[in-house]
Amino acid sequence: MSNAEEPPRKYRTNPPPPPPSLSSLPDEIVVKCLALVPRSYHLSLSWVSKHLRALLRSPELNLHKTSLHVCLEEGEDDDESFHWFTLSETSKTREYGLVSNPTLFPPHKYGSATVALGSKIFFIGGSTEPSTDLWILDTRSGTMTQGPSMSVPREQFDAAVGVIDGKIYVIGGEGFHGVEEEESQVEVFDLKTETWEVAGSEKMRNILRCSASVEGKLYMVDYEETNLYNPRECERERLVHMVSEKLSEGGRKDMLNDTAYIVCVVEDILFAFFRLNGILWFDTKLSVWRRLVGRDGKQLPSFFLHDTAMAENNGRLVVLWDEIEVDNTISKNVESMLVSLDRSGDKICGTIDWSGIVATVPYSFRFLHCLSVSD
Known part of the structure; x- marks a missing residue:
């Protein structure tokens, strides 16, 4: 006779099966699934588990390798010399170093505004004087060709440059002076037709600015403010002065009266x-700058008063800076750190994978360009 407390068979229910999980699949299947996920989601996925984070950084998902090209300049005006290097990793010791790049670059084009697209570097405008020139370097073949001229002469430090939908956008740099806003023509270079076209005009301040393109918009970072240019007319949004003077940290918002020296984009995140x-990243949802912290919540090392360069390389943030010894005015070391990035909620955390000396250069050398190009 059955137990009186046992429910009738018709009322018995089996527990539901566990939901399917990626961890139950072979790694090669998981990698194929991850290959379909946009790279902009990789930071969030990396926090699911250590195993998934390792798969996201596997060679199978990083087929489009990039090389970091660094240009150091020496001297001033007519006495300038320029030296190009590539960041290289040794296969045996897993150390990194700057290797001299033998490519011959036109000297008068070094100081132009630059942007990398694929394996090519575009030198736009002039260095110390406005110019309409466009020069294109193919880093694979080492050949430099002159492209069509812009309609407006522009110079390096006042021009904002970015790539949106495969086209190069250029704003500002006409050479007018003063802090008041003046009209600046927006020019667009179509790589397919190899032609320039004017896409309207915007009011700009003629000041030193850093620029990069994120989420289909051109961000321009200068003293105390961050502006964006949106080329999509259907959104009816062109140049927007965002509330980026505020630095969000732990729920507190402080005034950010600071100047950005350099910017770069890693996994569709803007860093400056x-x-x-020091190093901050821009929260495009809240329009605030946030600190890049380690997993312990502490901010990554900053390099105040140092000459610094920064760029993306194979999905990691690469920072280079010079380390000067007090009594040495002949040479100095160039140091670097390679930082892997992970997202956790509304934070982005950085893990220093490697740091060390990558070169020893003359004391007078300083960073001019730091660009990531496709191999």
Whole structure:
């Protein structure tokens, strides 16, 4: 006779089967699934588990390798010399170093505004004087060709440059002076037709600015503010002065009275190196700058008063800076750190995978360009 407390068979229910999980699949199947996920989601996925993070950084998902090209300049005006290097990893010791790049670059084009697209570097405008020139370097063949001229002469430090939908956008740099806003023509270079076209005009301040393209918009970072240019007319949004003077940290918002020296984009996230605050990333949802912290919650090392360069390389943030010894005015070391990035909620955390000296150069050398190009 059955137990009186046992429910009738018709009322018995089996527990539901566990939901399917990627961890139950072979790694090669998981990698194929991850290959279909846009790279902009990789930071969030990397926090699911250590195993998934390792798969996201596997060679199978990083077929489009990039090389980091660094240009150091020496001297001023007519006495300038320029030296190009490539960041290289040794296969045996897993160390990194700057290797001299033998490519012959036209000297008068070094100081132009630059942007990398694929395996090519585009030198736009002039260095110390406005110019309409466009030069294109193919880093695979080492050949430099002159492209069609812009309609407006522009110079390096006042021009904002970015790539949106496979086209190069250029704003500002006409050479007018003063802090008041003046009209600046927006020019677009179509790589398919190899032609320039004017895409309207925007009011710009003629000041030193850093620029990069994120999420189909051109971001321009200058003192105390961050502006964006949106080329999509259907959104009816062109140049927007965002509330980017605020630095969000732990729920507190502080005034960010600081100047950005350099910017770069890694996994569709905008990073900038500020004079006082070090490395920050831009939260496009809240329009605030946030600190890049380690997994312990502490901010990554900053390099105040140092000459610094920064770029993306194979999905990691690469930072280079010079380390000067007090009594040595002949040479200096160039140091670097390679940082892997992970997203956790509303934070982005950085893990230093490697750091060390990558070169020893003359004391007078300083960073001019740091660009990531496809191999």
